[in-house]
Amino acid sequence: xxxxxxxxxxxxxxxxxxxxxxxxxxxxxxxxxxxxxxxxxxxxxxxxxxxxxxxxxxxxxxxxxxxxxxxxxxxxxxxxxxxxxxxxxxxxxxxxxxxxxxxxxxxxxxxxxxx
Amino acid sequence: xxxxxxxxxxxxxxxxxxxxxxxxxxxxxxxxxxxxxxxxxxxxxxxxxxxxxxxxxxxxxxxxxxxxxxxxxxxxxxxxxxxxxxxxxxxxxxxxxxxxxxxxxxxxxxxx
Numbered sequence: 466x467x468x469x470x471x472x473x474x475x476x477x478x479x480x481x482x483x484x485x486x487x488x489x490x491x492x493x494x495x496x497x498x499x500x501x502x503x504x505x506x507x508x509x510x511x512x513x514x515x516x517x518x519x520x521x522x523x524x525x526x527x528x529x530x531x532x533x534x535x536x537x538x539x540x541x542x543x544x545x546x547x548x549x550x551x552x553x554x555x556x557x558x559x560x561x562x563x564x565x566x567x568x569x570x571x572x573x574x575x576x577x578x579x580x
Numbered sequence: 581x582x583x584x585x586x587x588x589x590x591x592x593x594x595x596x597x598x599x600x601x602x603x604x605x606x607x608x609x610x611x612x613x614x615x616x617x618x619x620x621x622x623x624x625x626x627x628x629x630x631x632x633x634x635x636x637x638x639x640x641x642x643x644x645x646x647x648x649x650x651x652x653x654x655x656x657x658x659x660x661x662x663x664x665x666x667x668x669x670x671x672x673x674x675x676x677x678x679x680x681x682x683x684x685x686x687x688x689x690x691x692x
Contacts (some may be wrong), residue, residue: 469623496678498678498680500680505588505684505685506682506684506685507584507668507683507684507685508624508668508680508682509682510679510680510681513678513679524679537676542656548606555588556623556624558623560678566616568584568629569624569626569676569678569680570626572623572624573621573622573623573641574623
C-alpha cells in the first residue's frame with residue numbers, strides 16, 4: 466500500500482517568506498509526527514498528533530513554527546518568516562496506534578532551503 | 581551533552597564481516613529502543629525494536645540493550661553490500677507516546 470507522502474519534496478524560499486509543508490500519512494494511521502533532520506544528524510522531534518489533537522509541541526523551535534491536522538489525516542507544518550537556520554530536511558512519520566510504542570513509518574521528507 | 585550519543589563513523593567493512601554498532605544514552609527513563617536504517621535520500625525505516633533490557637534476534641541482525649550501562653548495540657552478521665546505509669538508534673520513554681530521540685547515525689559501507 467501507499468506509504469507516507471510529503472509535498473513538496475523540495476522547497477527553496479527567500480528569507481522572510483512563509484512556507485507550508487504537507488504530510489499525508491498512511492491511511493488509517495492515528496498518530497502523526499513531525500521531525501527535522503539536519504545533514505549528518507538523526508531526526509529531531511518537533512511535534513505530534515493523535516487524530517486531530519496536537520499532543521506535544523515541545524520540539525517546535527519557536528513561535529514561527531506551527532502545525533495542524535484539522536481532520537485527523539493530512540497535516541501541515543507552517544514556518545513563518547523563514548530564516549536561513551530553518552534550512553533542513555523536514556520529515557513526517559505516522560503510526561497506526563495512538564500512544565504506546567508503535568512503529569513509526571517515515572515519509573521521504575521535504576528538503577527546505579532558505580536563501 | 582546529548583541524550584543519545586552515537587559515533588557517526590563512517591565504518592567500512594568487507595563483505596561477510598560482523599558489524600557492531602553502538603549507542604549510549606543518559607536518560608534512565610528510556611524504555612523502548614529501536615534501530616532504524618536509512619538509505620541515501622530515503623526516510624528512516626524500522627529495523628529492530630526492543631523493550632527494556634535483553635537481546636532480540638531477527639535473521640542476521642541482533643539488538644542488545646543493557647540498561648544498567650545505558651548502552652545499546654546492533655550486530656549485523658555476514659554483512660552484505662546492501663547493508664550499506666546509515667544506522668540510527670532511537671529511544672523513547674514511558675508516557676504513552678512515541679516521542680523518539682535519535683542518535684546522529686553511523687554510516688556503514690560494506691564493500692565486496
